[in-house]
Amino acid sequence: MTGGAEPGGANAANAADQPGPTEWGRPRVGVGPWAEEHPGEPIPDDARHDPELLADGDRRNVVDAYRYWTREAIVADIDARRHPLHVAIENFENDANIGTVVRTANAFAAAAVHIVGRRRWNRRGAMVTDRYQHLMHHDTVGEVVAWAREHGLAVVAVDNVPGSVPLETAELPRDCLLLFGQEGPGVTEDARAAADMTVSIAQFGSTRSINAGVAAGIAMHAWIRRHADLGTAW
Numbered sequence: 001m002t003g004g005a006e007p008g009g010a011n012a013a014n015a016a017d018q019p020g021p022t023e024w025g026r027p028r029v030g031v032g033p034w035a036e037e038h039p040g041e042p043i044p045d046d047a048r049h050d051p052e053l054l055a056d057g058d059r060r061n062v063v064d065a066y067r068y069w070t071r072e073a074i075v076a077d078i079d080a081r082r083h084p085l086h087v088a089i090e091n092f093e094n095d096a097n098i099g100t101v102v103r104t105a106n107a108f109a110a111a112a113v114h115i116v117g118r119r120r121w122n123r124r125g126a127m128v129t130d131r132y133q134h135l136m137h138h139d140t141v142g143e144v145v146a147w148a149r150e151h152g153l154a155v156v157a158v159d160n161v162p163g164s165v166p167l168e169t170a171e172l173p174r175d176c177l178l179l180f181g182q183e184g185p186g187v188t189e190d191a192r193a194a195a196d197m198t199v200s201i202a203q204f205g206s207t208r209s210i211n212a213g214v215a216a217g218i219a220m221h222a223w224i225r226r227h228a229d230l231g232t233a234w
Helices: 009-016 051-056 071-079 095-107 141-150 189-194 212-227
Strands: 083-090 110-116 135-138 154-158 176-181 197-200
Touching (some): 083 212, 141 176
Parallel strands (some): 083 110, 083 176, 110 135
């Protein structure tokens, strides 16, 4: 697994400063230098804190509990309480959808996001959350399914196809990998055949499908409602 360090130097930094595809402008967030925010208080010398952030301020997209912390300290803290929920995305063509899935998985402290097929994608949509979320890459859906089997995970495909179980009534396994396909074609036949179960999201309007990133968020939240300890949420 990797923490998903963002490549690209200045171009990546500039992209990170821009609103993501699901943002309608972004207000200034975060805190200024420690001395300005906490006048008269000693500067923390805890190893979790980043001296540069303490001196210059912290405007990152992180919850307040992690202000001034190093990236490594944040990842370690999340690692200590990640959920046994994995998310796999198969053949996503839209980089924004990949970023949305990564960002949502980060919000729910998913164990990892598995990207099938693509190793390079524009990470702007992740709003830099990929730096704190474990990412894995697999060349084929067969590889990710085999990985899931090796690690004792049930594979749950998410697609609105005949014979699927409504997500709203399904009993999602605690240790599982949710598998999503791209908009339109959905999950491939090979993926559905390999899955332990296929669930669908109830729809009531005219559209044939829900945005892939949105569908992933709905399914992840269904797992959270069933298995997460809400007392540990921010």
